[in-house]
Amino acid sequence: MAELLSVTKENGVATVIIDNPPMNVLSVQVTKELDEVFQALKDDPKVITVILTGAGERAFMAGADIKEFPDKEKNKSTEIDTHDVFDRIENISKPVIAVLNGFALGGGLELSLLADIRIAEEHAQLGLPEVNLGLLPGAGGTQRLPRIVGASKAKEMMFTGDPLSAEEAHRLGLVNKIVPKGEGRDAANSLAQKLANHSLQSLSRIKHLVNVGSELPIDEGQDMEKQLFDDLFVTEDAKEGVRAFIEKRKPVFTHK
Structure with missing residues (x-):
């Protein structure tokens, strides 16, 4: 303790x-x-x-x-x-x-x-x-x-x-x-x-891309960005965010 x-x-x-x-x-x-x-x-x-x-x-x-x-x-x-x-x-x-x-x-x-x-x-x-x-x-x-x-x-x-x-x-x-x-x-x-209030799925990937990707050549950083975007797009939170936008309401993220 x-x-x-x-x-x-x-x-x-x-x-x-x-x-x-x-x-x-x-x-x-x-x-x-x-x-x-x-x-x-x-x-x-x-x-x-x-x-x-x-x-x-x-x-x-x-x-x-x-x-x-x-x-x-x-x-x-x-x-x-x-x-x-x-x-x-x-x-x-x-x-x-x-x-x-x-x-x-x-x-x-x-x-x-x-x-x-x-x-x-x-x-x-x-x-x-x-x-x-x-x-x-x-x-x-x-x-x-x-x-x-x-x-x-x-x-x-x-x-x-x-x-x-x-x-x-x-x-x-x-x-x-x-x-x-x-x-x-x-x-x-x-x-x-x-x-x-945002999704940790999104926040964590943004942080990783800035911390790690910014030290890479830009083409490698962009490749990493594409991969993490694709990974993020299939999460429950990304689906909830898009659905909430279409339905004109605030998203309820579960960080999954």
Whole structure:
């Protein structure tokens, strides 16, 4: 049972809150619990969309737990592989919305990059300050960030370690939306409920095509799109969606 995360579920939406005071840092325990919680949500047929945020008003996650760093080399053989955990979270077949309710630094920003959509509260700050410790982003940041903001801006952020304001992050496409302080979770829930009304059969294939297909040559990506479209077309939800359109009513999806 998770001790540093809380999970609530309502109307197809699961909300995961990181609660590791005071700054919700990414400790080994938080990493293990994130892995366990997200794998459970992946297999939960009642969950269509996931919201991920931090407890309080100060931080989504203000980096890794630096106090654990001295033991990193000593415990290397038994250490949990953050890359593997983050890959599993990124690739669950359900939309994930991250609410950045304060600092999203280091491992916190890297964690938020796993989400499909990011909503930032106006006081949020986003950055990768590892260079200030003589380190580099070690949980996928050097690979995921350039794919969103471009190589030059990603290098600038990592070379300097300086954080971005919510406004600049939005301008760069790093966050989808900015909301007033304290309103992030409400905004995310509104969007998540909208997504949860759609078919998971459709949502999961869209996510896979963007995550995987965008890394392929366009002809291979289009071949994948055609295959998944054909697979989707024969599902019960696709038939219900077409039938509801013809009958001029809202579809009732069963995610089958």
